[in-house]
Amino acid sequence: MSSKAMFAAGCFWGVEQFFAGQPGVLETSVGYSGGHTINPDYRQVCSGETGHAEVVLLVFDQHKTGFDDLLGVFWQCHDPTTLNRQGPDIGSQYRSAIYYFNEEQKSLAQASKDALNASGRFPDLVVTEITTAGDFYLAEDYHQKYLMKNGRGSCYR
DSSP: OEEEEEEEESOHHHHHHHHHTSTTEEEEEEEEESSSOSSOOHHHHHTTOSOOEEEEEEEEETTTOOHHHHHHHHHHSSOTTSTTEETTEESGGGOEEEEESSHHHHHHHHHHHHHHHHHTSSSSOOOOEEEEOOOOEEOOGGGTTHHHHHSOOSOOO
């Protein structure tokens, strides 16, 4: 049985590559979500005017991995304590966010965030947004599997 998950954790190139190699992840797509502009393009999202974040949409096999496992990967692939920034990438489009598709995902995401804050792993509090999944707008084709196709890029990872 497959399910969906959607995360924002900075530049979507590196985030996609991080998740693509995980057991049970069947598909990855990069795009834009969380904003107010319908069908934005990369230039618009980079302007900061759309409200969208760069996101990775995952389709995963629930029999091979759970949402909680994906949350573990999410917390490892970026610094969730920096507001609207990952490495040299600055702007609200690079925010840390978990977009949930159902109440179970919402509950798991909040419990995971609370546990991370309580753990003392980071000196600062986690600023990751946890919000309902809205419309997903597929990014331009050249962004899909970018690091896998090109071997490198400007992504700080």
